[in-house]
Every structure is written in C-alpha cells, then in structure tokens.
Amino acid sequence: MPDKPEFWRWTESRWTNPDIDWKGKVITAGVDVGSVSSQAVILANGKLYAYSNMRTGSDSPDSAMKAINWAMEKTGLKLNDIAYTVGTGYGRVNVPFSQRAITEIACHARGGNFMYGPSVRTILDMGGQDCKAIHCDERGKVTNFLMNDKCAAGTGRGMEVFADLLGVSINDVGDLSFDIDTEPQPVSSTCVVYAKTEATGLLREGWPKNKVLAAYCSAMAHRIMTLLERIGIEEDFAITGGIAKNKGVVKRLEKEVGIKIMETSKYDPQIAGAIGGALFAKALYDKGKRK
Amino acid sequence: MITMGIDIGAKNIKVVILKDNKIISKSNVLAGFEVEKSAQEAINKALKDAGIKKEDLDKVISTGTGEKLAPFYNETKSVVGCDSLGAVFLHPAARSVIDVGAEEGRGMRCDETGRVLDFEVNEKCAAGAGAFTEAMSRALEVPLEEFGPLSLKATEEIPMNAQCTVFAESEVVTMVHNKVSKANMARAVHDAMASRISSMIRKIGFDKDVVLIGGVAKNVGFIDSLNKDLGLKVVVPKDPEYVGALGAALAAAGWKGGK
C-alpha cells in the first residue's frame, strides 16, 4: 500500500518577535509538553519574544529540548541565557532544564489572561487527552476548574483519528464541516470510540463526508458544552489549545452556549500554556527564586 | 460447483471463490466510503484471477457488517456463522474461534461441522480493538508492522486498564511521560487488548484448539499476549483475514464438515 498521507499531522509553527532585541534583558521560558503537542515560549523582560509549537515525540524530555531549541533557532540565544524556566503539561516533570513544574491548568489560565486580556473569566482548553474548563480572576489566577469525566477523555486525539479515518487534513476539518446543506444531528457524544464507530456507519449509509464531519464536530461541541455547563460560564469566555483552531467545533459551541467566544488572538492558541509558564517563571525570578 | 463468499468488514472487503471446495481465487480491497464500488472491484478481481465470469457462479453468500451492500448475493449469513465454518474447514480440530478485526472482536464456540453453539461480541466499551493498536503505534511513533515484534522484546509487564480503549490510551500517555521503554509500552498495549479479548471468550467458555482469525491475527505481539492470557497456543491459519469470506463460500456450497 502506498505510504498513506498522514492526514492527522497538523502544521507545526515557530515565530520570533522582530522588533525585540533580547540582549541585556531578563530571559524567562515556559515549556508545555502535552500528550499530543509541545510548545516553548521565551519572554524578554516579560514581553513575548519567541515561541515554537510542534508534535510531542514518544520521548518527553527530548521533546522539551527540541521545542526550546526550535524556539531559540536563529535568535542567538543559548540555554544558559534563560534565567528561569517553568515546565508544564503531561511531561512537566521531564523538562530537564526547568526549575519548577506547574500544572497546565494554572498555566492556561495565566496564559489566557495574557493572550485575551484581564476581562476573561472562563477558559476552555482542549488538549490531546483531556478537556479542561477553568474559571479565573482578572489576574489569571484559577478560582475553580473541572476536567472531563472518564468517558469523555481523548477528545483532541479523537479528532486526529477521525480526520485520518475520513482522509481529510485536520487543518481543513473546521471549514469542510460547514460546507453542507443542513446541519445534521450530532453523533452520540457518550465516548470517542462510539462517536467514531457511529460516524463510519453514517458514511456507509451514504452520508457525504462533510456532513459526517459536521455531525462529529457537533458531538464534540455538545460534549464540551455539558462540561462547561457543569461549572457554569462567566463572560468573557475564551478557548485555548488545539481545538481553538477548529472552526467546526468553536462556531457550533458558540451557538449551543449562546455566549460570544473571544476572537482567537493573533498568537497561536496552542501556546497559552507555555506563555503562562513563562510568565510564572518571570514572577518566580522576580521573587528571588534564582536558579 | 463454483461458489463465492464476500465479507464486507469495517475497513476491508474480502472475496473468496471455491471450486468443489478448493480455493481458486481471493481478493482483498479497502472498503473506503463507496462500499458498493469497492465490493464490485473486489469481485471483478477475484473473477479475473479465477478465469471465470459472474454467470459461472452457482451460489453467492454475503456476510460482514456491510453484508447488504454487496452488488449481488443469494443469501446473507451471520459473520459468526461464516467465521466458524471457515475456521473448521482450515483446521478441523477447531472448537473455538476468535475474530479480531479493526472495529469489533468476536468469540465463538462451534462443533465439528462448524455450526455455532455460542457466540459473543465485545462489549461496547471495548470497541475498536484493532483501531486501538493502530492509534497506539502512531502515538509511540512505531510503524504498525514493527509494533507487534517490538512487544516481544519487552522486559517488564506493566498492568494497564483493559476496560476501555480511551482510558487505556490515557494511561499510555502517562507511561510516555514516565519514560517507560517503548518495548514495555508496546507489550502493555498488547496485553490490555489480549486481556479484553480473553475476557470476552471466557464469557462463553472455550475448548481446545482455539483458532485466531481477522486482521489483527497477523500481529505476533498480540498472539503472544493472547497465548499467555489463555494459557494455550492459538492456531493462526494462513491468510487469517480471509476466513470469513471462505466460510461464506463454504456455506454457499452447503459444506457441513469433513473434507
């Protein structure tokens, strides 16, 4: 069989802020090693200087190194120029060069606050493995949080598997899911495996691909909505993590929840955790918790 | 007498043509989403290899989750019925048959004529047995064909939740971040799946000569874990994924055990 194109592989990205020169400034970093993706963010005096967003390999310490090196690429920065680093995400304890590990819940709240502004009160982060609904105050401190129950795990990874199954690149899932005539009923939202078996059944009955995509995205949106409702949604409401790039889910969620979802900021929403980590690193550095 | 069996599974379509109970041609085509088209393609290929035309077929039986989508057939027969018939034909001492495909796992107890005495399909929570290994091999960045053999090099058995594939996935992710060796992780994945399948077959009881068929039967890692779990050596016929279609063709020929 020909080497099957990997539809589940999403585009990796990096960025450097052209109008900041890091020399002479306090450099802090946050590295988020997630179950599916890893990000590294570098701040200069607390300002966003550079970031990278790539796939997590099967070896988390090595993924952390790759992420930070890719972020530092062509900036002239070296590892020991970084004054303080915070690790977060599933692999937060395996970030070899970090001084502190903080959970991605705290980091996404702080990162979301930075990316969307102090008015944000509810942040939804859907990573590869878990789905997190977080309440925070105007400084981005977590006041309450809720994570998906057991049967709803694997939502992010589920989307990848589904895109691969349908032979649709994950980046286009959002747009394609709206290229339909009528909005279909969502497939069962009990668990990811059900949703997939049911969706393949629909294909077998001759549903066009886009319509099945729509049914799957609306099932995801519906599941997220039940999680958000349990904790309650205070405005303003923002989404971080990979799912923020999937219009198919975000637009449908906005309709079901009936609350405006803040426009994705100019930064890649997947780096919210790493930004939070880097900001905490700055705060810890200022508090004299030197390396 | 020339008969044909067509097995339309979740991922693949398999066709077998028999002439006086001898296999004269086989074909295997990806189901894709236009199932009728792929089924026709599989049939044409098998007819061409057998050097015969559609009219020469005396009887056709269709089976599998998409049995009704076969372009033409005389009758349909349940997957468990076909699996048992095919397994007993290939291995007369077979009394239990385990079929692990991409989506479902099935267990059957049968008699020497291949008639099904009792059967069980895997519990809903354990769906996607085959697809689970695929997702895990990708997560661990190991090509699917090497995933099985890799599991044999494991140094340690790590217990993993066998109840639900999604929960098992999240446990694999935890192992990745606890720096568990790839071989041990592969082993944990295969053990979890084997334990789910053996838990299902235990429900209906199994007797000596257990035959393992279906797409996942070619995975040596899974076979090893299953053997350990059941405490016996399962028999894996050549081309295990064709046994369902073979059974259908045998049923069309009215075969009831013996040669």
Place this chain on the structure above:
Amino acid sequence: MEKNRHNYAKEWKKKNNGKVMGYFCTYVPEEILYAGGILPVRILGSHEPQDVTEPHIFAMFCPFCRDCLAQGLKNRYEYLDGLMIAQSCLHIRQAYTSWIKHRPVEFEKFLCMPHKVQSKHSYEFLTEEYKVFKKEVEEWIDKKITDKDLKNAIETYNENRRLMKKLYEFRKRDNPPITGEEVMEVVIAMQMIDKAEHNKMLKDLLRKLENYNPTREVGSRLMILGSEDDDTVFMNMVENCGATFVIDDHCTGSRYFWNEVENGKDPLVSIAARYIDRVPCPSKDWEERKRIPHILKMCKDWNVNGVIIMQQKFCDPHELDYVAIDKALKNAGIPTLFLEFDVTVPIGQFKIRVEAFLEMIGEEDLF
C-alpha cells in the same frame, strides 16, 4: 502487612488451628465471630486489571466488587473456611453470590442487615437475625459461644477502636506524626489480623508517635471521602505533591472503627445497637443524610483546607450522595475535587488534577 495478608492468615490457622472467615462490607458483626475463636478477614481487591470475572459479573457493576471476586476465582483465598456478607449495596453481594457458587466454602452466610437504620424497629429485628446467626456459627464450629466470650470480644474490639481514635487525635496537630497513606495501611492491616495482636502493635505505634515531629512538609491539610478505597499508591502520590491527608470518611478508614459497643445486659443487643447507630454507609443513610454533619464536623475539628472525593466508577450509593455532600462542603467554604477511578488508578491524569487543586487552594502567590 497488606501485601502478605494471605501468609498471615495461613500462619494464624496453623498456630491456632482455628477457622478463618472471609467477609465483604464492614457491617459484618465481627465480635460474634471473634467470640467463637474465628479470625474475621476482610476481602479486598488487588488493583490489577483482570479478565476472569466477565462471565460472572456484568462489567457495569463497580470495579471493586469485580476485583474482589477475581481474588476468589484466582484461588488466592483458598485457605478460607467461611465466607459471609452483611446486606449493603447490590454490587458487592454479587462477589459473594458468585464466589460461593464457583469456590464453595464450609460455611456461608448472607446476613440480612437492615437498610432503614433510622427506624427504631431495626434494633429488635437485627438482634433476632444475630440470634439465628450465632446459633448457625455455634453449629459450624460445634462450640457454644457464651455471653462471657461475647463480652471479651467486645472489650478487645472496643480497645482497638479507642486506640485508633487516639491515633486520629494525633492527626489534629499542625505537624501530624503520621501520613494518610500510613494510616490507611494501619486500618487495612486491622481488618485482616487478630485484633488482640493489632492492639499491641497500636500501643507501640502510639508511644513512638507521642512526640514525634516529622520533617516532611505538611502542605495543605486534606480530607478524603467517598467509595471504598484502599489504594495506597494514590495516597502516596498526593502526599508527595505538597499535601497531607489528616482525616477521612472511608469504610477502609474512620467509618470502620468510629463507634464503640456500649456495654449492656445482653451482648447481642449491644452489638446490634452499635452496627445500627454507627456512621452509616450511604446505602443506609436515609431518609435524613446523617453523614453530612459528621463530615463537616470532622473538617472543622481536623482543620481541613480541602476535600478530595473519591468516586468508584458505577458505585451508585456514593454517586447519589455526591451532589448533596459537595454542596454542603462548598457552603461551608471548603473546596472539593471530584475524582472518578477504576481498578487501576491512572496516576498521570490524577496527578494533574491534584496538583491543580493544590495550586488553587495553596497560598503561594505567583502574581
């Protein structure tokens, strides 16, 4: 101790050539068995995934009852002479009914413990059930169980309970001398060995802890409550994230020994009263939810910062109380974390939720 529970029981049998009674659920009146020279041993799971119970218990029943049955089917308890259960929830009784059919024992008993412990008629009813039960045990061991035997057994058990409550008092200190994990191991051991021996060990432990000040960081003071939970691995993980379990409401914890048997004229009547008035399991906690004031009082007395609610998947009685308990704790200003677990605990997932919870309730200011 918990690991070699089976060797202990086998040695005990050799030494005392007495009988060992396996039991499920802590509503079993151990005093009556102990008075007959029988060693009561609570049957717990092994926390390993297993695939032997599928033909016996439908997988939608709680992981704990299936894990327990698996121990029987895997012949890890073949030294048991008797097996019994006191009527409580639907789930665990299936471990009993399947076990006695496929691994029969000399003596088996389904004791009809009433559910409506809040009715005054349950005392007389349970006493009658005990009378029948005592006669059956006497026939089995073919030895009379006198009132004196019962009174001695009651005294041994009450002493054990008093010592354990003293141990729990130590945990009120700002720097508790013992972690939640260690206490859980003490209680699990207590449910598996001869109470007289356990009393001796407890006295030594209390002397050692009297003025012991551990150097480990106490961190947030937590309470743990919810379904049956004897998973010390989870307790260890939490107590290494900057927290300490100072109190619990588990049947593998305080609920097991919290009430003493009052001494009265007829020992059976006093034992019955103890099991009716004890801190109830949710399956018996109605019409009024008496556990809620009990939990709130514990939170105050042990100065708790947060509560972790452990929920076994498919465990209905606790799921039915969860919302009310969670609301009561929130109204009392105590934050809670709800965790659903299975036979194997996914340490990775739980570590994130626990750490985030501790970050939330911790004072550290990162802003």
Place this chain on the structure above:
Amino acid sequence: MEQVAKYPTEKLKCWNEAKQIRMKYYQDYAEAHDKGGLRWAGGAWTFDSIPAGLGDDVYPITSEPYGATIAFDKKLSLECMEAAEKEGYPRDLCSYMRNYWGSIIIDKYPFGYSGQGEFVPIFQGAKALKFPKPDFIWQDHICCSHAKWYQVVSDLEGGIPMFTVDNAVGPSNELTDSKIKFVVEQLKDGIKFLEKVTKRDYNDELLFKAIRNHFISTSKWAEICNLNKAIPAPLDEKSIYSLYVLGTLQKAGKQVADFYEKTLLPEIKDRVKRGIAAVPNEKFRVMSDTQPPWSFLSIFRYLEKFGCVSIGSLYTFGLIGQWEIKKDGSWGAKTIPDVEFSNRDHALYEYVKYELHKPEWQHFYSCHLKSDMMIRIAKEWKLNGVMLHYNRGCEGLTVGIAENRLALLDAGFPVMAFEGNNADEREFDEARTKAKINAFMETIGAK
C-alpha cells in the same frame, strides 16, 4: 423470506381500554389538587395500599413507569437526562432516575392538553404541563438506590415529607415472624406519618379494600401470564408491556384489579380456547429479561420476521405478578388469601406476608434463586432460547444476570446477551443488536 401464517390472529379488544386507564392515571395525578385531592410519589413496588386509606381522592405517580414514559419521548428524555447530569449526577446512574429528576429540573410533565382540551402526551401535540409536585413521598427500599432516589427528588423540590419502608428482609424461603413484624411495624409508623403530614384521619375500611385489590391485581396478572404457556402464545411481550404497566401504576387500585380480572383475563382465556396467536407464524418461542430498551421496542417486531415470539420474562411475570408452586409442581398464580381482616394489624400482617413472596424481590438475596425461576419459565412455557438484555440502565434487575446466563446455558437453553439501556437511548446500538439477533436465530435454527 416471507413466513407462512400458521395460526389466526386478531387485535386485542381491550387494548384501548388499557390505554385509557393509563392516560386517566396521569391525568388524575396532574389534576389532583384541582379536585381538592392529594397526590403522592413512590416506586412501582411501594406498599401502595397504605396511602389508599387516606381517601378516594389520593392519586399516586410511580417512578419507574414515569421514567419509562419519558424515555419513550427521545427528545424530552435527552433534555431531562442532560439537565440531571448538569446538576452533577453521574451518567452511569440508573436511567429512570436521571429521566425523572431531569423532568423536575426542567419542570416539564410529558402530558398536557391538546388544542381541543384533550389530555394527551406532548408528542401528540399537547403543551407540556409543569411537573406536578407531590404532597408526600411513600417509598419502599430493596434496591440500594430506591430510598436515595427520592432523597434527591426531595432535594430538587426544596423538601417533601418522605417515608420509606425497608422491605429487604430476606428471601421468601427464609421468612420468619420477626422479618414480617419488622416491615409491619414500619407500615404502622408510616400510617402515623401520613396522618400527621396530610392532617387526615386514616380509614381502615379503605385500606382493607385496597389490599384486596392488590391481591386480585397481582394474582390475576399471574393467571394471565400463565395462559401464555399455550402454543400458540395468545400474547407477545411487546403487547404485554402495555398491559403489565397498569400493575406498576396502581396495583391497589380498583380500576386495575377489575381490568385484569373482569376484562383482560376472560379475553385471553377466550383467545387460548380459539387458538388465536399473537404472532401468526409462531415457530420459535423465547423470553427476554430485565426492562427492554423502551425507545427500541421494534427489536421485538424484528423477531417476528423469523417466526419467533417472545412470550414474556420473569420481569413482566414477576415484577407485579405473584406466583406459587401448584400441587403438580408447576408455577401458577398465587392463591388469594380468603380471609376477613379483623383489624388493621391483622390486615397489614397478611398484606406483608403475601407481598414478600414477590418473585422479582428474591434475586436481591441470591441470583441463583432467579436462575431457578428463569429455568422453570423456560421449561414450563416451552421455550427455544433466552434473550438477556444486559441493561446498563437498571442495576436492581441486572444484578446477577451473568450468573443467570451460565445457569440457563447449563440447563441447555441457548442464550443471547445484548447490551443496552432501558431509558438512555444514547447507549443502545440497534444495528449491532439486530446483527446479534440474526446470528442467534441461526443458532436456534430459525434462519
């Protein structure tokens, strides 16, 4: 493949009457306060003769049939379940409960008045009434969620006076006076509770009448099911569901007792006499177990394509019906105690002693007792196989089902287990179940 019709068949004459009794029941409950009456809530197994002593204008609503009614309306059911889950009640709890609680939370009763003022279900065009709050709760407790079900109802409604009777006193083959007394004493406390809460004087005459209705409903229903031993079976299980439900609504009600004794029983006897079949091409007889997936009763019609009829189950026979072993060793309807009640205590004693023999209460103590009863039904009703519904939605009836399967297999009956949920349609896979039925039909030779 078309099946040739072997037996004559005809529609049940009393079908519409059964439907009307059910509709009037839900209407009476909703309109209770308009007529100055009282309404109360409890389970289908509750001792419903007791509240009947408060007067003729006291209307019950029973939890399980109400849960099933909501489950029948898929859209409303989903809305109710999600409302309950949003409050934090986990989704693996019994599905009847989640439907019931949800209906309170979203304050919707699945019935209302149509344009012409007719009292009909909302899926027939009526606007949903608000959920009529009961004046008191009168519940029983044998399954470990029963009493707690109504603790939550009381929480959701801001507190309702509640009394629950613990009837889990052990199997009927170990009955002692102390066990009966424990239940009777609770009933006596219960009557005092009812008098205090409703400020009504208790009327023993009404109680005696209600208990007698209870004896008739439960014994006559068993007699009706007993007639299904005939070949061809006069009733198929899909119709039985709509007839047995009346017993779960108000077995102590006169209208139910009369319907079973004077209308349904004679008609079924007549059908047997004339050899009228429920399924014209009946060739294979099976039974099911536990509640069916209510929103997918079509699977029973699907059986008929193979000439296969489900003649009932221990669930439809023994949840309400009372049975005893007759002289010839076979099962038959329980003899109604012909005794004049001298006083309240005597009546309660007879009532409890009779009710504790309910078949569906025995398996709570040992699943092996249920296995024996199921094997008896399989033999005496001459069955070819058993279809076990592994019902995720109700633990009380599914407890021990795996052991029942082993026992039935040992007794030589082919068994098909299919997974589902009685009132949570999200957890039922119709395609997979039909594929299983196909294979099962092959196994019992019906294909």
